[in-house]
Amino acid sequence: MTRNALTLNFDETENQVMIAQMVRDFGAREIKPNIMTWDEAQEFPLQLFKKMGELGLMGVLIPQEFGGAGFGYLEYVTAISEISKIDGSIGLSMAAHNSLCSNHILQFGSKEQKQKYLPKLATAEWLGAWGLTEPNTGSDAGNMKTVARKDGEYYVLNGAKNFITHGKSGNVAVVITRTGDVGDSHGMSAFILEKGTSGFSSGKKENKLGMRASETAELIFTDCRIHKSQMLGNEGDGFIQSMKVLDGGRISIAALSLGIAMGAYEAALQYSKERQQFNQAISKFQGIAFKLADMATKIEAAKLLTFRAADMKNRGLDVNKESAMAKLYASEVAVETANEGVQIFGGYGFIKDFPAEKYYRDAKLCTIGEGTSEIQKLVISRSILK
């Protein structure tokens, strides 16, 4: 038996059951009544995240010594998928805060950096952002142009990051910059930047197809001077750190995808039993029943891949391939399920009085963010061909 073999234990932990119920109650009270208001106005509900912070949802993986909930990846996947079943944009923001910004500091920060930032991030007193993508370098992030030039005890940053979740509202951002040659994977370094630092500002907020309650905006650096103590790890470690952070982050996007798929499926299942055509519920037509069977089967498969990656991550195993597989499969299932969901709703799937159209719009981000489906295939194929 190999060390990374699947542990065949499908029981939910007591913590998972407790978290799922807590998130459902919270979502019914605080999110459901506002979903379409936030979506239509593209409003980022900052106060909601403060309340989520009080429940431990903004510091799920942060150890208790730094003020977090101190849970593992099984509980984390449960929390993100339950939130995303209700509203994918809240799930996306929760994932970016927890597994990108906070987790980068948790994994690679010094003791002082952890003590300074993690307690504030764990309670959402401070909201976190994470900047890797630039206008000209998304999939090809290693070719980034944002530069941090060394100047004595300081680094001077110039450039811009785009498509950054919490680019405007984030109080603290982990930013990856070039400190060496283009094309050198050891030529990049990560820094922690605080809002209000001179030369650090935010730019355009994007107007998006879906995930509209999650804020996506530019970060701009103009002669932004920061002390070298803000660097995470050593000079030249930034890109390698980012790839490791993304290995964990992709589990959260798989969980986000799973939640959207479950939400779209459950809405379509219920509707198919209620909607009558030709004097019977449309669920009685084999054409509809088979769609539901495919949706349910693919969701179960996505769940297994996602929880397997989470379980391996908990056990400290390398999840590079498994998190990419989970993210690739679950995100494509989210898109397929949301698409079939709209089809089952018919014309009512195309209007905003019913939930199907929002799942359809939100799902598409899952095949793009934190590495497109094509990039996941690149990661998987590199791993199996090495």
Ligand SMILES: Cc1cc2nc3c(=O)[nH]c(=O)nc-3n(C[C@H](O)[C@H](O)[C@H](O)COP(=O)(O)OP(=O)(O)OC[C@H]3O[C@@H](n4cnc5c(N)ncnc54)[C@H](O)[C@@H]3O)c2cc1C
């Ligand atoms: C809502 C939202 C939130 C985001 N949040 C963040 C964030 O918080 N932080 C952050 O750093 N980034 C964030 N991103 C950026 C996101 O990670 C990138 O959009 C994504 O990695 C793709 O990069 P790109 O958009 O530049 O597409 P490109 O890299 O230009 O890709 C365009 C197309 O080419 C394909 N392609 C590229 N290279 C290859 C290849 N080698 N082989 C085959 N096909 C290829 C891609 O798969 C895609 O289909 C966010 C994006 C969105 C939309």
